[in-house]
Amino acid sequence: MENKMRMRNKYRKPTTLHCYAGSRYSKLSIVVCSLIGCLIMFHFYFLNQSQQSQTGVPQMQSNYHPLYRELIEVEDDTIKIPPPRKRSPRAIKRKPKRPTTLIEEFLDESSQLRYLFFPGVKTAIDPMKDGGNESFYYHPGRIWLDTDGNPIQAHGGGILYDDRSSMYYWYGEYKDGPTYHAHKKAAARVDIIGVGCYSSKDLWKWKNEGIVLPAEQTDETHDLHISNVLERPKVIYNQNTNKYIMWMHIDDTNYTKAAVGIAVSDSPTGPFTYIKSTRPHDSDSRDMTIFKDDDNTAYLIYSSDDNSELHIGPLTQDYLDVTPVVRRVLVGQHREAPALFKHEGTYYMVTSGCTGWAPNEALAHAAENIMGPWETMGNPCVGGNKVFRLTTFFAQSTFVFPLPGFPGVFVFMADRWNPADLRDSRYVWLPLLVGGPVDRPLDYSFGFPLWPRVSIYWHKRWRLPYKLSAKK
Numbered sequence: 001m002e003n004k005m006r007m008r009n010k011y012r013k014p015t016t017l018h019c020y021a022g023s024r025y026s027k028l029s030i031v032v033c034s035l036i037g038c039l040i041m042f043h044f045y046f047l048n049q050s051q052q053s054q055t056g057v058p059q060m061q062s063n064y065h066p067l068y069r070e071l072i073e074v075e076d077d078t079i080k081i082p083p084p085r086k087r088s089p090r091a092i093k094r095k096p097k098r099p100t101t102l103i104e105e106f107l108d109e110s111s112q113l114r115y116l117f118f119p120g121v122k123t124a125i126d127p128m129k130d131g132g133n134e135s136f137y138y139h140p141g142r143i144w145l146d147t148d149g150n151p152i153q154a155h156g157g158g159i160l161y162d163d164r165s166s167m168y169y170w171y172g173e174y175k176d177g178p179t180y181h182a183h184k185k186a187a188a189r190v191d192i193i194g195v196g197c198y199s200s201k202d203l204w205k206w207k208n209e210g211i212v213l214p215a216e217q218t219d220e221t222h223d224l225h226i227s228n229v230l231e232r233p234k235v236i237y238n239q240n241t242n243k244y245i246m247w248m249h250i251d252d253t254n255y256t257k258a259a260v261g262i263a264v265s266d267s268p269t270g271p272f273t274y275i276k277s278t279r280p281h282d283s284d285s286r287d288m289t290i291f292k293d294d295d296n297t298a299y300l301i302y303s304s305d306d307n308s309e310l311h312i313g314p315l316t317q318d319y320l321d322v323t324p325v326v327r328r329v330l331v332g333q334h335r336e337a338p339a340l341f342k343h344e345g346t347y348y349m350v351t352s353g354c355t356g357w358a359p360n361e362a363l364a365h366a367a368e369n370i371m372g373p374w375e376t377m378g379n380p381c382v383g384g385n386k387v388f389r390l391t392t393f394f395a396q397s398t399f400v401f402p403l404p405g406f407p408g409v410f411v412f413m414a415d416r417w418n419p420a421d422l423r424d425s426r427y428v429w430l431p432l433l434v435g436g437p438v439d440r441p442l443d444y445s446f447g448f449p450l451w452p453r454v455s456i457y458w459h460k461r462w463r464l465p466y467k468l469s470a471k472k
C-alpha cells in the first residue's frame with residue numbers, strides 16, 4: 001500500500017457535460033445547447049432514481065442465468081453501534097472523543113464491534129472439517145484456513161489459472177510476523193518474509209505451496225532485505241518462454257524507493273529467481289498490478305506521481321521489463337490498489353482511494369482501449385449498508401478474475417487490513433458482475449459509450465454458482 005500521508009480523495013469530479021459552442025455561434029445555440037444538457041441531466045437523474053433504491057441497488061437484471069441469482073441477491077446488513085460505555089471522568093479527559101462512526105470503530109482495536117470485522121478463530125473457514133452444508137461457502141472477513149489448518153497468508157494477492165496443471169494459484173504477501181512501526185511517523189509494517197503461494201482446484205480449498213520468493217536475511221542492500229517492503233505480487237505465464245513471471249511493488253520502509261520488482265520461475269510453485277527492481281518509465285511506482293490481455297500482451301499498471309495518477313504501459317514480449325510506451329490515466333484522481341479485468345472487449349478496473357490502511361470508497365472505471373482514455377463510472381459496491389458501501393466492505397481491492405463458463409461473472413478479491421496486526425488481515429471475496437447501464441456517470445462526456453454497470457454484491461456467506469471440483 002500506499003504511501004499514505006497527505007493523500008485526500010479529490011476524485012469526485014462533478015458530472016460535466018461538454019457542450020462546445022464555438023465563437024461563431026449565436027447565443028441561441030448556447031441556449032439550445034444548455035437545454036440539451038439539461039435534458040440529458042434529467043435523463044440521468046431519472047435513470048438514477050429508477051435504478052437506485054435505498055440499498056444502492058441498480059436495476060435488477062432479470063435475464064441472468066438462474067445460477068447467478070443467488071449471487072445478485074441484495075443482502076442488507078445493519079450493524080448497530082452499541083450505546084456509549086460508561087467512562088470515568090479521567091478516561092474522558094485522557095481521550096475525550098470516543099469513537100462514534102463505524103469506520104472509527106473499525107480502526108479502534110479495543111472496539112466492542114471488533115468481532116464483527118475480525119471474527120475470531122471459532123468461526124474460521126476450515127475446508128478440512130467435514131464441511132457438510134458449509135462446503136464451498138465464502139465468509140468474507142472470517143479467518144480462512146489452508147488445508148494444513150493454518151490461516152492463509154496471501155495478502156495483496158492475485159490469482160493465476162495455470163492451463164498446464166489445471167490449477168489455480170494464489171500469490172500474496174506472506175505476513176506472518178510481528179507488526180511494528182519503524183519510527184514514530186512510519187506506517188505499520190511487517191518485515192518482508194516473502195511471497196506466499198497456495199494452490200487449489202476449486203478456489204476454496206487451498207494448499208500451502210510454501211514461500212516461493214523468500215526475503216533476503218543478511219544483505220541490507222538487497223531489494224528483498226527483510227527491512228524493505230514487498231507488496232501486491234502478481235504472476236502471469238509467458239508462453240513464448242514457458243516461464244512464470246512475478247511483478248511486485250518494491251520499496252524501502254519509508255516508501256521513497258517506489259519501484260517495481262520482477263522475478264521469474266519455471267514452475268508456478270517456484271522457486272522464483274529475483275531479477276531486479278526498476279522505476280518504470282522513470283516514474284515513481286507504488287501500488288501496482290499486471291494484466292495479461294487475450295492477445296498475450298501484458299501490461300503494468302501503477303500509481304504514480306505521488307499516487308495522484310495511474311500509469312499504464314505494455315511489457316516486453318518476455319514480460320521481464322516495460323517498453324517505453326506509457327499513458328497517464330485517471331490523472332489527479334488519487335487512486336491506488338488497481339484491479340483490472342476485461343469483459344466483452346471492454347476493459348474495467350476497480351481502484352481504491354489513498355487513505356493508508358484505512359478503508360475507503362472503491363470506484364469502477366472502464367475503457368475501450370486499455371491504454372485509455374479511462375472513464376470513472378462510480379462506486380460498484382451493492383448491498384450491506386451505507387458504511388459498507390463507502391468502505392468497500394471495510395476492505396481494499398487487490399484482484400479481479402473471471403469465473404470460467406459464466407460470462408460477466410468475476411470474483412472480486414480485497415484485503416481487510418488489520419493495521420494493529422497485519423498478519424491477521426482478512427480476505428473479502430465477493431461476486432462481481434458486469435451488466436446493465438451505469439447508474440451514476442461521474443465523468444460522462446460525449447463520444448464515450450455508456451458502460452454497463454460493474455456491481456460487487458455483498459454477501460455474508462456465498463458460494464460459486466457451481467462446484468469447480470465437480471466440473472474438472
Ligand SMILES: *[C@@H]1O[C@H](CO)[C@@H](O)[C@H](O)[C@H]1NC(C)=O
Pocket residue numbers: 132133134
Ligand atoms: C448447517 O447444518 C447444521 C446442522 O444441521 C445447522 O445447525 C446449521 O445451521 C447449518 N448451517 C447453515 C448455514 O445452514
Ligand SMILES: *[C@@H]1O[C@H](CO)[C@@H](O)[C@H](O)[C@H]1NC(C)=O
Pocket residue numbers: 183252253254
Ligand atoms: C525513514 O525515515 C526516518 C525518519 O524520517 C529516518 O530516520 C530513516 O533513516 C528513514 N529510513 C530509510 C530507510 O530511508
